[in-house]
Amino acid sequence: MRLFLALLLVAAFSLLGQPQAKQPPQNRVEITELSSNRSQGKINVDGRVKNTGLRPLAKLVIQVDLLDTDRKIISTRHGPVEEEMLQPDQECEFHFYVPDQPRAALVRLGAESAKYDYVELVKRGPYPIE
Numbered sequence: 001m002r003l004f005l006a007l008l009l010v011a012a013f014s015l016l017g018q019p020q021a022k023q024p025p026q027n028r029v030e031i032t033e034l035s036s037n038r039s040q041g042k043i044n045v046d047g048r049v050k051n052t053g054l055r056p057l058a059k060l061v062i063q064v065d066l067l068d069t070d071r072k073i074i075s076t077r078h079g080p081v082e083e084e085m086l087q088p089d090q091e092c093e094f095h096f097y098v099p100d101q102p103r104a105a106l107v108r109l110g111a112e113s114a115k116y117d118y119v120e121l122v123k124r125g126p127y128p129i130e
Helices: 002-016
Strands: 028-039 043-052 061-067 073-080 091-099 106-112 119-120
Touching: 028 106, 043 061, 043 106, 061 091, 073 091, 106 119
Parallel strands: 028 119
Antiparallel strands: 028 043, 043 091, 061 073, 061 106
């Protein structure tokens, strides 16, 4: 009987030390393409984003940060993607222009949705401005 209780206690404590299975992210998007360049006094940022999460994302908004060579934020702009509702595994495009900042050397992105404040963004950068 004592041996059974001892084995039961050892089994219970060994289960406590096991890491829990990580839940896949619910709200997640990935940048699949990105290009940024200067033209006519503005910086054009064009790309594609894919919903790699488990939920549909309504009114996805991309945040564009312009960074200097020290990776300090110079300017920030927000804008919607082309699709109103982005279903899981669906891709869509985005096109932005930001007034040119002479010190801007890099672009970094962020994302948020109308329903969910935080959306994890994979491959957010920074990316060089060509």
